[in-house]
Amino acid sequence: MNAQLFVVSTPIGHLDDITYRAVEVLKSVQIIAAEDTRTSAQLLKHFNISTPLTACHDHNESNKTDQLIQRILNGENMALISDAGTPLISDPGFKLVRAAQQHQIRVVPVPGACAAIAALSSVGLPSDRFSFEGFLPSRQSQRVATLEKLKDETQTLIFYEAPHRILECVKDMATVFGAERPVGFAREITKTFETIKKMSLSELVNFIENDHHQQKGEIVLVIGGATEQKDLEQEALDKLLLRLLQDLSVKAASQLAADLTGIKKKVAYQRALELTDKKQD
Numbered sequence: 262m263n264a265q266l267f268v269v270s271t272p273i274g275h276l277d278d279i280t281y282r283a284v285e286v287l288k289s290v291q292i293i294a295a296e297d298t299r300t301s302a303q304l305l306k307h308f309n310i311s312t313p314l315t316a317c318h319d320h321n322e323s324n325k326t327d328q329l330i331q332r333i334l335n336g337e338n339m340a341l342i343s344d345a346g347t348p349l350i351s352d353p354g355f356k357l358v359r360a361a362q363q364h365q366i367r368v369v370p371v372p373g374a375c376a377a378i379a380a381l382s383s384v385g386l387p388s389d390r391f392s393f394e395g396f397l398p399s400r401q402s403q404r405v406a407t408l409e410k411l412k413d414e415t416q417t418l419i420f421y422e423a424p425h426r427i428l429e430c431v432k433d434m435a436t437v438f439g440a441e442r443p444v445g446f447a448r449e450i451t452k453t454f455e456t457i458k459k460m461s462l463s464e465l466v467n468f469i470e471n472d473h474h475q476q477k478g479e480i481v482l483v484i485g486g487a488t489e490q491k492d493l494e495q496e497a498l499d500k501l502l503l504r505l506l507q508d509l510s511v512k513a514a515s516q517l518a519a520d521l522t523g524i525k526k527k528v529a530y531q532r533a534l535e536l537t538d539k540k541q542d
């Protein structure tokens with residue numbers, strides 16, 4: 262059988278999150294291509310894996326690819342790992358996988374931890390459709406321009422962010438997406454100080470500003486899509502109307518709701534009618 266390239270996910274914090282199959286594959290291949298050989302050496306030591314490591318990172322991936330492909334073509338099974346999580350997800354490996362495919366080398370995924378998916382699965386925002394956006398540009402003007410393009414996106418958005426930029430990034434998000442847009446904050450997933458929270462962007466600005474620990478470690482931000490915000494606005498309007506309808510007529514309740522929220526009176530009236538009908542059903 263021809264040699265293969267295994268794309269192996271490793272833990273994003275808790276070492277027990279490695280899979281049995283990942284350990285088996287890492288032990289059985291002839292060579293492991295790793296983003297940082299020193300970081301990966303520690304992981305291999307922990308699992309008693311003695312397979313030799315070779316570096317494959319952003320700075321040498323183009324030059325190294327031909328060499329690695331040649332080794333696989335010569336019959337060596339190879340595993341690709343990154344420092345943590347799933348290779349290629351905001352990590353090196355794309356050029357190697359593409360080249361392997363071009364050389365008809367079988368690429369075998371060995372799935373496992375990924376910070377984006379772990380965050381999405383736990384913050385309580387819609388997960389049926391989402392867009393992984395990776396890291397935003399570090400320059401503020403470019404970051405804001407990128408956020409502007411995503412403002413009306415209805416899917417849930419997932420971002421990775423460095424801790425030293427988290428506050429300015431969340432502030433920019435609050436400005437562009439609106440202070441009330443829901444956000445999931447997933448910090449230090451699977452580690453001692455794991456923090457998983459859902460709130461509005463303005464609340465998150467306060468939370469991070471008032472607790473400097475929240476500006477440390479590794480962070481994923483999950484932003485509710487544009488419709489999620491509309492759902493929340495609808496929920497708030499419904500709550501207000503239902504309360505007003507306890508004491509007032511549909512006309513008076515919708516007039517007051519329109520005055521208080523700034524929405525069109527016709528819209529409030531229509532919704533008040535719908536809610537009254539629902540109550541009677």
Ligand code: SAM
Pocket residue numbers: 273274343345346347348349350351352374375376377420421422423447448449450451452479480481
């Ligand atoms: N390939 C990795 C994966 O599958 O998630 C991501 C690598 S990327 C270079 C590193 C970023 O992932 C961090 O800056 C952070 O945004 C996110 N991340 C990685 N581990 C995390 C963790 N334990 N908790 C929260 N975010 C994490």
